[in-house]
Amino acid sequence: DDDDLDGLPDDCEECSEDPDGDGICGDLDACPNWPGECSKGEAIIYVTSPGESIQQAVDAVVDGGIVDIGSGTYPVSSTINLRGKAFTMQGRRDKAGLHLTTIDAQGSCGVMVAERNETNETLIRDLVLTGGSSTGGGGLKCIDASDPMILDCVIRGNTAEEYGGGIHCTWEANPLVKGCLIVDNVAGLGGGGVSIYNGSPDLVDCTIAENQAPQGGGIHYSYTFISVTLDGCTVVDNEASGLNSEGGGVYGTGEGVLRVYDTVFCGNTVEGLATRENQIAGEFDDEGGNCVSEECIDDGAGDVACRETCIWDLDGNGQVDAFDLAYVLGYWGSDDIAGDINLDGIVDAVDLGLVIAAWGPCS
Numbered sequence: 001d002d003d004d005l006d007g008l009p010d011d012c013e014e015c016s017e018d019p020d021g022d023g024i025c026g027d028l029d030a031c032p033n034w035p036g037e038c039s040k041g042e043a044i045i046y047v048t049s050p051g052e053s054i055q056q057a058v059d060a061v062v063d064g065g066i067v068d069i070g071s072g073t074y075p076v077s078s079t080i081n082l083r084g085k086a087f088t089m090q091g092r093r094d095k096a097g098l099h100l101t102t103i104d105a106q107g108s109c110g111v112m113v114a115e116r117n118e119t120n121e122t123l124i125r126d127l128v129l130t131g132g133s134s135t136g137g138g139g140l141k142c143i144d145a146s147d148p149m150i151l152d153c154v155i156r157g158n159t160a161e162e163y164g165g166g167i168h169c170t171w172e173a174n175p176l177v178k179g180c181l182i183v184d185n186v187a188g189l190g191g192g193g194v195s196i197y198n199g200s201p202d203l204v205d206c207t208i209a210e211n212q213a214p215q216g217g218g219i220h221y222s223y224t225f226i227s228v229t230l231d232g233c234t235v236v237d238n239e240a241s242g243l244n245s246e247g248g249g250v251y252g253t254g255e256g257v258l259r260v261y262d263t264v265f266c267g268n269t270v271e272g273l274a275t276r277e278n279q280i281a282g283e284f285d286d287e288g289g290n291c292v293s294e295e296c297i298d299d300g301a302g303d304v305a306c307r308e309t310c311i312w313d314l315d316g317n318g319q320v321d322a323f324d325l326a327y328v329l330g331y332w333g334s335d336d337i338a339g340d341i342n343l344d345g346i347v348d349a350v351d352l353g354l355v356i357a358a359w360g361p362c363s
Contacts, residue, residue: 031045031060033056033059033060034056034057034060036048036052036057038060041062042060042061042062042065043061043062043064043065043066044061044065044066044068045057045060045061045065045066045067045068046068046070047067047068047069047070047074048070049070049072050072050073050074050075054067054069054074054076054080054089054103055076055078055080055081057069058080058081058082058083058085058087058089059083061085061087062087063085063086063087064086064087064121065087065088066087066088066089066090067087067088067089067090068090069089069090069091069092069101069103069127070092070101071091071092071100071101072100072101072102073102073103073104074101074102074103074104075104075105075106076103076104076105076106076108076109076111077105077106077108077109078108078109079105079109079110079111079112079113079134079141080103080111080112080113081112081113081115081116082112082113082114082115082116082118082122082124082146082148083116084116084117084118084122084146085118085122086118086119086121086122087121087122087123088123088124088125089123089124089125089127090123090124090125090126090127091125091126091127091128092126093126093152099126099127099128099153099154101126101127101128102127102128102130103127103128103129103130104130104131105130105131105132105133105138105158106131107131107133107159108131108133109132109133109134110132110133110134110137110138110139110140110141110158111129111130111131111132111138111139111140111158112124112129112132112139112140112141113137113140113141113142113143114140114141114142114143114146114147114148114173114175115141115142115143115144115146116144116146117144117145117146118142118146118147118148119147119148120147120148120149120176122148122149123148123149123151124140124148124149124150124151124153125150125151125152125153126151126152126153127153127154128153128154128155128156129153129154129155129156129158130154130155130156130157130158131157131158132158132159133158133159133160133161134159134160134161135160135161135162136160136161136162136163136164136168136170136195137160137163137164137166137167137168137195138158138159138160138164138165138166138185138187139155139156139158139165139166139167139182139185140155140166140167140168141164141167141168141170142167142168142169142170142173142175142199142201143168143169143170143171143173144171144172144173145171145172145173145174146173146175147173147174147175147176148175148176149175149176149178150167150175150176150177150178150180151178151179151180152178152179152180153180153181154180154181154183155167155180155181155182155183155185156181156182156183156184156185157184157185158185158186159185159186159187159188160185160186160187160188160191160195161187161188162187162188162189162190163187163189163190163191163195163197163220164187164190164191164194164195164220165185165186165187165191165192165193165211165212165213166182166183166185166192166193166194166211167182167193167194167195168191168194168195168196168197169194169195169196169197169199169201170195170196170197170198170199171197171198171199172198172199172200173199173201174199174200174201174202175201175202176201176202176204177194177201177202177203177204177206178202178203178204178205178206179204179205179206180203180206180207181206181207181209182194182206182207182208182209182211183207183208183209183210183211184209184210184211185211185212186211186212186213187211187212187213187220188213188214189213189214189215190213190214190215190216190220190222190251191213191215191216191218191219191220191221191251192211192212192213192216192217192218192238192239193208193209193211193217193218193219193238194208194218194219194220195216195219195220195221196219196220196221196222196226196228196256197221197222197223197226198223198226199226199228200226200227200228200229201228201229202228202229202231203228203229203230203231203233204229204231204232204233205231205232205233206233206234207233207234207236208233208234208235208236208238209234209235209236209237209238210237210238210239211238211239212238212239212240212241213240214240214241214242214243214244214245214246214272215240215244215245215246215247215251215281216240216246216247216249216250216251216252216281217238217239217240217241217247217248217249217268217269217270218235218238218248218249218250218268219235219249219250219251220247220250220251220252221250221251221252221253221254221256221258221282222252222253222254222256223254223256226254226256226257227256227257227259228256228257228258228259229258229259229260229261230258230259230260230261230263231260231261231262231263232261232262232263233263233264234263234264234303234304235249235250235263235264235265235268235279236249236264236265236266236267236268236296236304237267237268237269237296238268238269239268239269239270239271240268240269240270240271240272241270241271241272242271242272243272244272245270245271245272246270246277246281247268247270247277247279247280247281247282248268248269248270248277248278248279249265249268249278249279249280250265250279250280250281250282250284251277251281251282252280252281252282252283252284253282257285258282258283258284258285259284259285259287260284260285260286260287260290261287261288261289261290262288262289262290263289263290264290264291264296264304264305264306265279265280265290265291265292265293265306266279266291266292266293266294266295266296266304266305266306267293267294267295267296267304278294279292279293279294280292291305291306292306293306295311310358310362311341312324312341312354312355312358312362313362314327314328314338314339314341314355315327318361318362319360319361319362320355320358320359320360320361320362321359321360324355325352325355325356327339328341328347328351328352328355329352331347332347332348333346333347333348334346334347335347339351341354341355342354
């Protein structure tokens, strides 16, 4: 063929367009916008080395496609924008479920943002988002009615100058966050793990742990027109610290609704002046199956559980009595939590003394 009628066959001429700069003419390139490995039509974009741009992969993938990121740590120097596309971005996990793909912003920017009306057809899964630093949403920011689905991710070690060290949802952003570990994030004002301002996200089967902020070490929510759901989550060992700190686990303000199902709140703390409410500060709707406790214990199956309020009532009959004394004596010398009231690793005279001192009905 000689489309331009210049006497030279088209395949002997230089490319008029090569969008991805890979040396293959755009009209001959299976993936004209991605220089790396891909499937025809850019339905699957493979990011296989840290030198390849995740943002370029997002820009190249078609709606309904997949950005598949291989094992390893991928540094980014600018926030990854999901561009409002309906696609899946996925990392790798081993057979034991360990995450093998990390996106690390190295303190230079937020890791990821959804700001163009993404729906739950935008799926982010099996990734570690870390090293993010921003005004809000160090790990992930969802804004302006963006509702992506975040599945089985780890959001760790991110910071926000103001709100949402791990995740910040604002202005009618309603993502579904499911099966995620949100841990070791810090915010300067509120929501070390998660902050919600005028949004209605669902957090399902998530662990929110060891995050820190002055208000809502784990979770902070505010404003009127919001409805936040926690379902099957564990909110544990978060800290609210600083002047007027509140809500080690959760802090809520305004007239929004927090609906809580089958969720554990324990071991959260508040440090500082004029502090209050270690576990939850603010109203919430108890939809059943929840436990709230100052102390956490291992439930024997490797999961976190609440320490009962009347800790001396070992048989749960509402009385501290001879039956509880028998529990202590029956487990004497062991480390079994069934008799170890003070959780020091041994059932001994200290536990016996605690039972005797608390003798009588539980208050």
